[in-house]
Every structure is written in structure tokens, then in C-alpha cells.
Amino acid sequence: MIAYVSVGLLGLLALSIPVGIVLFLLGFGIDTFFSNFPLTRGLGNMVWSSSNSATLIAIPFFVLLGEILVRSGVATRTYAALDRWVSWLPGGLVHANVATATMFSATSGSSVATAATVATVAMPQAEKLGYDPKLFSGAIAAGGTLGIMIPPSINLIVYGFLTQSSIPQLFLAGLIPGIALAIGFMAITVIICLIRPDLGGTRRTFPFVQMLRALIDLVPILILFGMIVGSIYAGWATPTEAAAVGVAGSFVIALVFGGVSWSMITQSLTGTVKITSMIMLIVIGASFLNFTLASAGLGRELTEFMTGLGLTPLKTILVVVVLYIVLGFFIETLSLMVVTIPIIVPLVVAQGYDVVWFGILMIVLIEMALITPPVGLNLYVVQGARKSGSLNEVMLGALPYCLTMLAMAFLLIAFPSIALFLPNALQ
Amino acid sequence: MELKMIHGLRVINKGVALVVGFGLLLCAGFVLADIIMRQIGTSFGGTEEIAGYAMALATSWGMSYTLLELGHVRIDLLRSRADSFKRALFDVFSMIVMSGVIVTIAIKAWPVLERSINNGSRANTPLETPLVWVQLPWFAGWVWFAVMTTLTTLAALSLLLKRRHSDTENFVGAFAEQETLQ
Numbered sequence: 001m002i003a004y005v006s007v008g009l010l011g012l013l014a015l016s017i018p019v020g021i022v023l024f025l026l027g028f029g030i031d032t033f034f035s036n037f038p039l040t041r042g043l044g045n046m047v048w049s050s051s052n053s054a055t056l057i058a059i060p061f062f063v064l065l066g067e068i069l070v071r072s073g074v075a076t077r078t079y080a081a082l083d084r085w086v087s088w089l090p091g092g093l094v095h096a097n098v099a100t101a102t103m104f105s106a107t108s109g110s111s112v113a114t115a116a117t118v119a120t121v122a123m124p125q126a127e128k129l130g131y132d133p134k135l136f137s138g139a140i141a142a143g144g145t146l147g148i149m150i151p152p153s154i155n156l157i158v159y160g161f162l163t164q165s166s167i168p169q170l171f172l173a174g175l176i177p178g179i180a181l182a183i184g185f186m187a188i189t190v191i192i193c194l195i196r197p198d199l200g201g202t203r204r205t206f207p208f209v210q211m212l213r214a215l216i217d218l219v220p221i222l223i224l225f226g227m228i229v230g231s232i233y234a235g236w237a238t239p240t241e242a243a244a245v246g247v248a249g250s251f252v253i254a255l256v257f258g259g260v261s262w263s264m265i266t267q268s269l270t271g272t273v274k275i276t277s278m279i280m281l282i283v284i285g286a287s288f289l290n291f292t293l294a295s296a297g298l299g300r301e302l303t304e305f306m307t308g309l310g311l312t313p314l315k316t317i318l319v320v321v322v323l324y325i326v327l328g329f330f331i332e333t334l335s336l337m338v339v340t341i342p343i344i345v346p347l348v349v350a351q352g353y354d355v356v357w358f359g360i361l362m363i364v365l366i367e368m369a370l371i372t373p374p375v376g377l378n379l380y381v382v383q384g385a386r387k388s389g390s391l392n393e394v395m396l397g398a399l400p401y402c403l404t405m406l407a408m409a410f411l412l413i414a415f416p417s418i419a420l421f422l423p424n425a426l427q
Numbered sequence: 428m429e430l431k432m433i434h435g436l437r438v439i440n441k442g443v444a445l446v447v448g449f450g451l452l453l454c455a456g457f458v459l460a461d462i463i464m465r466q467i468g469t470s471f472g473g474t475e476e477i478a479g480y481a482m483a484l485a486t487s488w489g490m491s492y493t494l495l496e497l498g499h500v501r502i503d504l505l506r507s508r509a510d511s512f513k514r515a516l517f518d519v520f521s522m523i524v525m526s527g528v529i530v531t532i533a534i535k536a537w538p539v540l541e542r543s544i545n546n547g548s549r550a551n552t553p554l555e556t557p558l559v560w561v562q563l564p565w566f567a568g569w570v571w572f573a574v575m576t577t578l579t580t581l582a583a584l585s586l587l588l589k590r591r592h593s594d595t596e597n598f599v600g601a602f603a604e605q606e607t608l609q
Contacts, residue, residue, distance in 0.1 A: 016506040016601060017521040018499040024528045043535040048565065052483040054475040060451050060485060237462060240478060244458035269448025270441060270492070276451075277489035278498045284486070335500055375504060 001034050001301055002343065005293070009339055019335040023285030030292040039292045050287035051280060054240055055161055060276040061243030062152050067268035068250040069104070069221075072259025075117040078103055078221055081214035083125075084206045086186075090193035091200045093129060094139045095186050097122050101143025102150065102182040103221055115144025115378045119385030131201035133389050135192065138371075138397020141378040142185060145367040145405075148333060150178035151229055152246070155337060155363060157239065158283055162290065162341050165355045167239050168232050172422040173360045175229075177408060180418065181364070184404045192400060220253040233426065279334060286338040293342050302347050313351040317413055320344060321365060325406075328369030332377050336366050357412070360419040364409045371398040429582040433598045436575060437495045443571075444492035447485050454481040473554040480561040487568025490529075491575035495598065499525075503601040515583075515592035518599040522580040526573070533566075533573035540566045 005026055012022040031039040069075065079100045086095035100118050118140050126136045148155040151171035160167035193200035206214075228246045231237040237245065254260050311319065323344075327336055340362075348358050370378045373395050383391045412418055454477070461474040493499055506517040542548065543558040550556040583595045 013502045014505050015521065016501045016503060016517050017524050018501050020499060021521075021525045021528045024532070025524070028531075040531075040535065043532060044537070044539040047532055047536060047569070048483065048539050048562070051486040051565075052479045052561075054478040054482070057451075057454065057478045057482040057485075060482075061455055064448075064451065064455070240475075241458055241462055244455040245462065247452075247455045248459055266445060266448075269452065270444045272451065273444040273447045273485070273489040274493045274496050274498045277486060277493035278500060280486040281490060281493070281499055330504055331502060332500065335502070375502065 020281030020285040023289045027289045027292040030296050034296040039295055046288045050284050058157055058240040058243040059154050060272050061247050063275045064272040065246040065250045067271045068254050070117045071264045071268050072254035076121050077217040079121045081217040084211045084214040087204045091189040092203045094189045097139045098143040098185045102146050115381045119382045123385055129201045132199035134393045134397035135199050137382045137394045141371045141382045141398045142401030144378045145370045149174050149363050159359045163345050169356050169423040170359050173356050173419040177360055181408050188400050188404050224249045282338050290342045316351050324365035329372050330375050333366045333370055336369050357416050357419050361412050368405045429586050433582055440492040440495050447489050476552050483565050487565050490572040501601045511593045515587055515595045519583045519587050522583055522599050526576040526580045529576045530573045533569040536566045536569045
């Protein structure tokens, strides 16, 4: 059954059938070949119960929040403000790329939207100030991936939903690794630019008064982030409620900055519906596949399979890491996460690993998938915004950041408390 | 004719998506109001339940818009290496498979609604919502999606048979990523 699912999955995906549909097809296949009961009879109920969810409605809320911020021009202001604060570092504006991406990912929860926003705002500056296009665009593609790690993360909501683990705990666990990655990205930029100063463009300093004034543009986003994350952690609000608060907050910010118009509202709403349905088709398909796999006795088969291999828990994790890197070349974040959860998570948990910790490790690995060719969505997004040069430049530029992520993955394996410290401390 | 029909479907589903979007916005407002009411010691009650229904409805009715905007994720690895005729074959094949699956889902969704109608089922919650009220529009959403995928598949198939395969790219191709970024 494991072989059937793996081969079937890759084969059907390669035929470019939509990912959500592939998951349903595999579920039908399990029903036909491996189950004694007619599992497809439960299909209607599965579709109903997996979409009738007050937890998952946090997804459209967070998407909407991001759409409102992006479409109202708040990103441009944030970028300009961060430019004032970080451009004195070796690597100058590259840090503004990473920092803006970090701040936006902290509120919007979508990597692609984050990369697109920063790329559109930042690219015109790069040429003007003489930055190396490789490093500059690579940093945007990489910075954008933080969107799925730093809470509120849509991917973590989906992970929590499918593995029935606590979403607030996952959010807590993602905070330190997410910030550590952002700092890691900036550190590697400084190192590269100290070795090769010609890559880093002009370093600039701004008068302190200007820096202070720039803070005004940063404060609203920071407050919004604090409101969302704080209310979840303090236990005042569920992730869904916090997301609703976030929608209202982003609306207020957009109003204050004068970015609200009828067309901006309708575009944000239709954009939200589009992304939500895209995610939900995959989530519902995964729920159905999960259900058929569990009913057909995957758990037992997996345990036997693993005992047969005789791997230690550590070796198992290393195999899993390699698997994600390889699959990450070809499959994208959410799809990669959702199609692997039914098999990989039970396997890892059976080896005694923490399900929340593994969620964070998985997020680091699928973040890498966003910037590894040939299929790395953020690479294409940044290239799309560049309108000149070749895709290879973005790929090369993203490489140092890829290695930083890999280092982060190994750190997480060596020191699980990087992720688990906060959830344990605040429990 | 096919392209005209697809254009029509796009216009209709954009309207549907707007309604769904405003529904979600309304739901966010409702959740927010409930949080505020809780601070002053009272509550609507049942917000979670209503949010769940809103999500189920938004999901079933939003699918078609995503379909017509090429939003459902596909892995574009082999397909992107093929010429435009072979790409159209990939697209039409995947649309046929998709229609089959979605029509199956719509058919299997009916027993869920049927049971609620026959038993007069109510939700096991304080609101005791009659499930028919929410499951009927939910079921209708999946039927709508099934009809939309079937019509889109037929349009693509018809263009393919007329050897106008490059025309299919724009409504059954793999990505419209660039547009979404603007």
C-alpha cells in the first residue's frame, strides 16, 4: 500500500492533474484495492465535515488580511521605513528585503504574496543603487518563504488541522525558528558582502530624525502582529478569532494610510476566495485520503515497514529530511506538506518524536522547496517581478539562503527545544 | 463559441466569488462582534458553529471561480516541456479526470443532505440549526462546481477536436501566476 500510494502520487502529479484531485483519486484507489469496506460511501460526509470547520475559516481571514495590506500600499511604506533602519549594514537594502519579508510574513501568512509584494517594491531600487541582481533577488525569494513559518501561518493551521495537533502550540513553536531564520538570512548576507563588497551596493545611513519618522510606518504592522499573536497566546482568542481581529486591524491600517477603495476591496475579496478554494480542495482531498489510509490499516503496515528497515529514530529523521529535499525540487509547499502528512507524520510520531516539533521541521524543509529549482514558486514570482535577467540568477542568489535553511533544519534536529521551548514554557 | 461561453462563466463566477467574499467579511464581523460582546459579559452564542457553516459554503461555492482563474495547483514539470498541442492534451486529460472526481463528489454529497431531510436532523449544538438549511446550499455549491468543471472540460475538448488547441491554454492551462501578482 505504501508503494502504491507513493508511485501513484508521483505518477498522477507528473501528469499535471490538480493536486487536490490526485489525493481524491488515490483515496478511491485505496478503497478499490486495499479496503474490505466501501470507503467511498463516506466521501460526502468527509467533504462536509472537513469543510464545516470553525478552525479552517482562519485561512480565508488571514489571506484577506494579507490581501488588504498588500493591495492598500502598506508594503511600500514598510519597505521604505525598514530601508532607513537597516541600510547601514554590509549588504544594505538586501536586509530591507529580508526584514520586509519577515514583517509581512508575520502578518499575512502567505509566502508567495510576500515575495511578490517585496519584489515589486524593491526591484526598481536594486538597479538604481548598484546591487548584484543575483544576491538581491535571491534574498527576496528566500525572505518570502518566512511567511509560512512565522505565525500566523496558514500552513501551520493546515498541519494542525490534519494532524489534530494544537494550532496555538504550533504558532508558538514557529516563532523562535522563524526569527532565527530571518537573523540567519541577514547574517549570511553580511558575511557574503564582507567577503565580496562589490555585491552589496551602496551602504547608506540616514539621519536619526528620519529613522524615527520612519517608525510611524512600522508601528501599525507591529501592533497588528502583536494583537494577533498576543491574543492567541494570552488565551483571549482562538486563532480564528484572532484572524477576524486581524482583518479589522488591517482594514483600519489601510484606511489610515488612505489605501481603501472599492476596487481594492473587491480585488482583495475575490483574491481571498481564489486562494481559499485552492487550499481547501487540497485539504479536503487530504482529509479523504487520510481517512481511507487509516481505515485500510496504513498504521500497521508502516510500523512493520519501519521495523523491517531497522532504522534508528535519528536515521529515520535524516531519511525524511533527504526525502523532503528531493521532493521539494518538484513539488510546492502546501501540496508537498499535505501529500506527505498522511504517511510521514504517523511514521515520525511512531519513532517517538513530538508532532509539534516535526511540524516546524517540516515547515523549514518545505520553505526550502519554495526556492529550489526546477519547481520553486518564489523563484518564479521574483523573476516575474524583475522583468530582466535570467531565472538562473535568482536561483544562484537563493542558494546561500537555502543552505541557511538546511543548517536550521539540522539545528532543529540537534536541539528540538529551539521549537519546543516556547510552547513548553507557556503551557 | 467556446471562448464566449468560458467568458460568460468567468463573469458569473466572479460575481459568485464576490458574494462569497462579502459573506466571509460578514462572518469576520460577526466573530469580531462576539469577541467584543464577550468582553462586556454577554455573547451571541454559536459563533463557532456559524463560522463552520460559512467555511463549508465558501468552500463549495468558491471552487468554480478558482477553477476558471486557473487557481487549482498543478505540478507543471512534464507539461511545461511539451509543445502547445501536447500541453493541450495534458490539460484536457486533467480536466476530464477532474470533472469525473468532482461529479462523484457532488453525487456522494447528496446522501448527506438526503439523510438530513429525511430525519429532519438538527445540529448537536445550542443553536440546534436544522442541517438542511446549510447542507442544501452546500450541496448546491458542489453541483454548481460539477457543472462548471464539466462545461469547461467540454469547451476545451471541443476546441481540441477543432484543432484550436492553443486557444485552450487560457482557460485550462496550468498557471495564471503572473496575473495574480499584478
